[in-house]
Every structure is written in C-alpha cells, then in structure tokens.
Amino acid sequence: MHVLRVANFVSPTSGGIKTALRAWGELYQQAGHRASLIVPGPGPEISEEEQGLVYRVPARPVPGTGYSLMWSRVGMSRLMDAIAPDALEVSDRATTRWMGRWAARRGIGSVMISHENMTGILVRRTPIPERPSHWAADAINRLSAHDYDAIVCPSWFAAQEFHRNDLDADVVPLGVDLDVFTPVRDLRDGPPPGQDGPIRIAHCSRLSPEKNPALSVETVRELVRRGHDVELTVFGAGPMLDDMVARAQNLPVTFHSYITDRRELAVELGRADLAISPGPLETFGLAALELLACGIPVVCCDEGALHEVVGDGGVVVPSTPAAFADGVEELLGRRGARARARAAAERFSWPVSARRMLDVHERVAAELRGRG
CATH class of the missing domain: 3.40.50.2000 (Glycogen Phosphorylase B;)
Structure with a gap:
C-alpha cells in the first residue's frame, strides 16, 4: 500500500x-x-x-x-x-x-x-x-x-x-520513543527536590493561546509567593513568546532556545524535577508524554486529553495558578514519583x-x- x-x-x-x-x-x-x-x-x-x-x-x-x-x-x-x-x-x-x-x-x-x-x-x-x-x-x-x-x-x-x-x-x-526520551537521573527516590538548589520545573509546548502557557508563569508566581525556591525553564516557541517574556519579568523563568535535536531535548527535559502542562485543548499531549518518559512527573489541567496520557504519572488539577501550585507541592512529597512517571509513559x-x-x-x- x-x-x-x-x-x-x-x-x-x-x-x-x-x-x-x-x-x-x-x-x-x-x-x-x-x-x-x-x-x-x-x-x-x-x-x-x-x-x-x-x-x-x-x-x-x-x-x-x-x-x-x-x-x-x-x-x-x-x-x-x-x-x-x-x-x-x-x-x-x-x-x-x-x-x-x-x-x-x-x-x-x-x-x-x-x-x-x-x-x-x-x-x-x-x-x-x-x-x-x-x-x-x-x-x-x-x-x-x-x-x-x-x-x-x-x-x-x-x-x-x-x-x-x-x-x-x-x-x-x-x-513515544522510549529509547530517546529516557531518564538521565536515577528513578529511585533521592533527596527531596530543592535540597541542593531551586526546584527545577519544565514547561514544554508551543507558546500559543490554545496552549495557555501563561498559566505556567503564574504558577511560578504563586509558588514564589508561598516561599518556594523554584526555577522554571520554558521549552518552546510561538506567537506568545514576547508576551511570556514580559509576563515573567522579575520571576525565576528562563526561556530556552528552540531545540531541534530530539536527544538533546530529552537530556534537557530530564534535568527537571517536575513539569507543568497547562494546555486545556490538548487532544493528546505528546510533550507531556515525552516528559513522563524522561521520568519527570507532570502537573496537568483537568481539561482536554492530558489526563488520559498523564494517568498515575502526575496530578490533574483545575486550570488556576493556585491549583497548579498545589499540584506541584503534592508531587514534591510523592514517593516514587519519577518511577511512576516513566511507567505511565511505557503504556504508549x-x-x-x-x-x-x-x-x-x-x-x-x-x-x-x-x-x-
């Protein structure tokens, strides 16, 4: 054929x-x-x-x-x-x-x-x-x-x-390519995130209105307000980039240049402690799946298809900064979170x-x- x-x-x-x-x-x-x-x-x-x-x-x-x-x-x-x-x-x-x-x-x-x-x-x-x-x-x-x-x-x-x-x-x-998107750190529980530096959070998606990327920045704002030492790295490009940069002023947010090599992207994603996937209209959520495959637990919204993908590999919450910050705090205390994230990805x-x-x-x- x-x-x-x-x-x-x-x-x-x-x-x-x-x-x-x-x-x-x-x-x-x-x-x-x-x-x-x-x-x-x-x-x-x-x-x-x-x-x-x-x-x-x-x-x-x-x-x-x-x-x-x-x-x-x-x-x-x-x-x-x-x-x-x-x-x-x-x-x-x-x-x-x-x-x-x-x-x-x-x-x-x-x-x-x-x-x-x-x-x-x-x-x-x-x-x-x-x-x-x-x-x-x-x-x-x-x-x-x-x-x-x-x-x-x-x-x-x-x-x-x-x-x-x-x-x-x-x-x-x-x-998902489980050989490319693979953990770069031990999946077993180690020291709690944030003990040896900021809690590293990843956001990976196209920066466009339907992806609601501003929610990730506002979640960081809420976490900082609660006294957490966090650092958000945004992976992605799109028409909202300038707006996102302006919104993130005076917050611990870094915008990573676009990565074309999939293995390089997997390594960069794998350095995170957890990730935020706010897209309310995702009909699947491949970026979230690739994060899970790297052993990165994901906080996702309760709209769209993300909950079908994330499953036990993260938490599902309403699309508000407070709820996402609660989800981050829940994952920080979850034992076996990295191993559960990888196991969730292996279903696909x-x-x-x-x-x-x-x-x-x-x-x-x-x-x-x-x-x-």
Whole structure:
C-alpha cells in the first residue's frame, strides 16, 4: 500500500503533528508499505527520508501564527495525481477537506486525523460565542465525516466532538520513543527536590493561546509567593513568546532556545524535577508524554486529553495558578514519583500506534473493495 499523508499545519518549530508524521511514516515503510508526505515549504523541494518521500511545496504565511498554508487546489491536485497513492491520510479537517472528495473520485480510501479540538479553537481563538462555536464545530465535523471514509482521533477527548453527533471516530493514541526520551537521573527516590538548589520545573509546548502557557508563569508566581525556591525553564516557541517574556519579568523563568535535536531535548527535559502542562485543548499531549518518559512527573489541567496520557504519572488539577501550585507541592512529597512517571509513559508505543493506523487504512480499503 502506498499511503500519501498531507498536513498543512506543520512548521519548522512544530511539535506533536510533525513527530507523529515522522514516526508513522518510518513505521509504515518498515512494515513494507510506501509512504509519501506533502507539507508546506519553502519549496518546491523533494527529499528522500526514513519516513518516505517528502514534498515541500510553496505555501502562504499566515501572519502571527508561525504557519504557512498550502492553498492551491490545482497545484496540489496535480502533485497528488502524480504521486498516485493507494490511500490518503490527511492531518487537517478544514483547509484540506476537499482532498477527501479527491480520493473518492479516484477510488482510493481516505482517512482524516483530527489533531485539534475544533470547538475549543473556535471558543478561544475567535470572537464567536461559546454556543455558536459548538454549532459551527459540529457542522465542520459533520462535513469532515461525510467527505472522508474514516476519522481518527488521538484520544477519547478528541473523539467526543464526533461521538456527540453520532459520528464514527477511531481512537488511535500516539506513542513515544522510549529509547530517546529516557531518564538521565536515577528513578529511585533521592533527596527531596530543592535540597541542593531551586526546584527545577519544565514547561514544554508551543507558546500559543490554545496552549495557555501563561498559566505556567503564574504558577511560578504563586509558588514564589508561598516561599518556594523554584526555577522554571520554558521549552518552546510561538506567537506568545514576547508576551511570556514580559509576563515573567522579575520571576525565576528562563526561556530556552528552540531545540531541534530530539536527544538533546530529552537530556534537557530530564534535568527537571517536575513539569507543568497547562494546555486545556490538548487532544493528546505528546510533550507531556515525552516528559513522563524522561521520568519527570507532570502537573496537568483537568481539561482536554492530558489526563488520559498523564494517568498515575502526575496530578490533574483545575486550570488556576493556585491549583497548579498545589499540584506541584503534592508531587514534591510523592514517593516514587519519577518511577511512576516513566511507567505511565511505557503504556504508549509508536509501533502499536502505527499498526492501528494501518489497520484503519486496510479496513477502509476492504470496505471500498466490498462496495465495488
């Protein structure tokens, strides 16, 4: 099977989607399939990588987001026709929805992966009131379900947007490379954090409104107010960076330059005592999972899918600075916190995730053959 993957919201500083695309592509190829990928440029450029052939095509920058989007349907259709895949996998429900109809006209199966929570994005990033946002999200999701042969979501939280409208959606959790993201310190209990210096806290996510990164800074402010000696390191880039730097003035917060090497990132993350993951709209939470794999317990919010990932590897609290500070204090006193974090991460595997994605593609192909 030749699987063509297409993703619009991928940039040089992307996190989870880019990681998932790379992991799935490599594992599809290892399983004996072909994988191709189309993402925004700069381009045009074609490169042969472990995840298959990657086509980077011209794209138009979207101001203030860090993303560039591929808009040309004519150019994209010609490229997709030239690639001639057996199956289509699209990681975007809105700007590329027409591709489901493209696949149907050519008699090949199409799968849309819902990496984002449309309802939450409309509520938090547009002036649309909450109830109309739900209506708009439901309309978009119904169109996606109509245009694609299958919908895949990385969590039950993400799938709920479809299930609430009686639309089918497979749940395929993402994975983590446990050999790359591995503890750099002993998992056994040692001296309590903070005995030999500040309590080291990590924040790792894109700095954009839907991730609510300001909550991490405000949690530090609350911890300092309570008399804790803490130090927050922020790993990530995005449109809110300047705002975050201004908000963190006079607080023990360091903004780390963007790290492209995954092993280097794992080492840096592994130096933390614990981490904060405040994203209320996470449809999975790959950054939190990578922290857990490094043996770093995580305080996460009770919104979104993070609680599905963190499990016993941290604590789940409401999205307020006081509640997050309480969560930090709870983890500081929890015995075996690092070992429990690593154990939580070991529940997730990229090979299992890729196999389940291929199962979806093979089921869709079988259904199409049955109709023919």
